[in-house]
Structures are given as structure tokens and as C-alpha cells.
Amino acid sequence: MRAWSRDSSGCASSQSMEETKPLPDVSVIIAAYCAEDSIATSIASALAQDVDLEVIVVDDASPDGTAEAAEAVDDPRVxxxxxxxxxxxxxARNSGFAAATGTFIAVLDADDAFRPGRLARCLARGEDADIIIDSITxxxxxxxxxxxxVAEAAGGPTLDLTDYVRLNSPMARKDTLGYTKPLFRRTFLEANGLHYDPLLRIGEDYLLMAEALACGARCAVVPDAGYVYRRRAGSISARLGVRHIEAMLAADVCFEAHHTLCEEVVEAIAARRSALSDALAFAEAIEQLKARRPVSAAVAVMRRPRSAIHFRYPIGARLHRLFRGGAPEAAAS
Incomplete structure (x- = not known):
């Protein structure tokens, strides 16, 4: 198909003779910070996908050579x-979303990877969907x-808001769906004004997915594990501090206030909020222990007795690290 434009005389301009470039199937957004050593590998896993795509790397003001490493990838799709x-x-991801032109948007973290054929499998299963979610390694x-x-957790080929919230209890024994990286139909996000909450540094993936489902998105579930999530010890996603939990609680309150939700979703949100409050008391207790204020730590736990369950991790090893100056860690959802 050719795109034509005309000047005031009605004559076709010579510049308009160029063919319109088709939009890619997927825009892969990679937000990167201090990822100099891993960014090329992540980009390569995206470029190896057998779909038409573009890769948009957003360097979040890295002080190392992340941007240079990404720019060194010799491929016009990047x-x-x-x-x-x-x-x-x-x-960073919002900046990538704003620049995206693909039918779907896929987020890839700078130290993670796509398995071969992941995007093709997702597109085949979710042709009529607004969100496509698959299992992860x-x-x-x-x-x-x-x-x-994800298919086992969802219990079927689709996922709704009730189950998504229910399957995102913070600091649970099992992994939560907040770890997943769904594909979003770009026009659906744009039509509903959806983007990442810039105030969240943990839990931002969960909130965007919940917002989309609350806006009526149809979510298709792909049983294959196509995304490789690499969790490094000490990474921000491996630590859940007081400020992170407070931000997540505030975001959940805003979410509930801005949507008309059915009773089942409200109950699931209440359970999640209770779990977050327990996690907050636990995080406060850990901070008090690190400051060598055991009484204050006990008070924090007494306010939310169920928070004591999070001390199920080997407490001797935890306190040994704690009082030798190590940073306390807790699993985030």
C-alpha cells in the first residue's frame, strides 16, 4: 500500500511515493539501569524472536556504560x-511505552530473557485478547x-481480576503473578490512559495489570514458560522495605477508590491489604532489630500479630547477618 499526500494544487508530492512502513507486531520495552553486563544478552533474546518487532531500550540515567552497550547492538530494530x-x-517504561508503535507491548527487564518462540506463541493464543500472560521460569x-x-494458577485459558488479585498476596510462600511480564495491546492502554505508577519501585507490574483488568481487558493465558526471570541476591526486587510497602498500600487504596468493583474483587483486595499490613509490621520490626531496638521491634509485631509468621525463615541466620551489618531481605511479590 502506498501513502500519498497532496500539496495545495492537488498534486501528489514526490516524497509521498515511499511505501508506508508496517507497524511491528510487538514493541519490546527494556528499562535499564546499571545493566552494562547483561543488556546485550537481553536485547539478543528479543531480536531472536520470530515476529516483527522493535526493541526500545530506555537507559534510566545509568552511571555505567549501559546506554553505550545497548547502542553497540548493530540492528536497525533497536x-x-x-x-x-x-x-x-x-x-523508564512509561517513556518506552510512549515511543512504542507495535500492536502489543512486551516488557523485558535488562537482566532477563525471552525463550525462543515466546512472542509467536503469545500472539497465536491471544489474537483477540487485550492482555496475554504466560508462565515464567x-x-x-x-x-x-x-x-x-500461570495456567495452573489461573485454572483456565483466561484470567480475571478476582483471581489476579487473589494470586498476588505479598510475601507468600509461593511465587505470585506479580513476577510475570504480560503483553499488553497498545491501543487498549492508550484508550484507557493506562501507564506505570511512577511512585512505585516494587509492585508496579502488579498495579498496571490490575488496572487493565479493572478497565475490562480480556486476558488470555499461555501455558508455556516463555519468560526467564533472573532474580539476583540483593536486587531491589528481592528486598521489600517499609517505604516500598507503604507505597504499595497507598496505590491499592487509590486503585479501589477509582474503580467500581464486584464483591469478590473487594474481598480479594481486602485480603491483599491485610497481608501487606502484616508485611509492613514485619519490615518495621526488622528495621528496629537492625537498629538494636528489640522492644520497638516487639511492639511492631504486636500491632499485627500475624506478621510474626514472616519470621519462619531461619531466624538465627537472619539475626546473625543482621547484627553483623547485613541488610535484611524479604521476598517481594
């Missing part, structure tokens, strides 16, 4: 955007790889 100030993953330092089976 674009690199440099942010002047560090804004966090939400801000979790590779964590010091632990064997494991699979988060």
Missing part, C-alpha cells in the same frame, strides 16, 4: 532512549530454577 534523571522502572542465585505455572 532504539535507545537516554533519560537525563533516574526515575525508576515505572518512569525463575532463576534465583543459589537456588534451582523453578517454573511459575
Amino acid at each position: 532504539r535507545v532512549l537516554r533519560l537525563e534523571d533516574n526515575g525508576g522502572p515505572g518512569v 525463575i532463576e534465583e542465585t543459589g537456588r534451582p530454577a523453578r517454573t511459575l505455572d
